Amino acid sequence: MSYNLIKKSIIKYIELKTYKNYFNYYELKQKKILR
Structure with missing residues (x-):
């Protein structure tokens, strides 16, 4: 798993x-x- 992919998923989350x-x-x- 590349660092870029992890970074992208964290940003998305x-x-x-x-x-x-x-x-x-x-x-x-x-x-x-x-009300």
């Missing part, structure tokens, strides 16, 4: 986590606005 957290945060905000 972090991006996905960040995106999910952002999406959850946005959803919560929307619910608060709707």
Whole structure:
């Protein structure tokens, strides 16, 4: 396994986590606005 491949997968994983957290945060905000 090459170092580049590991680096790419780690970056992808972090991006996905960040995106999910952002999406959850946005959803919560929307619910608060709707209430």
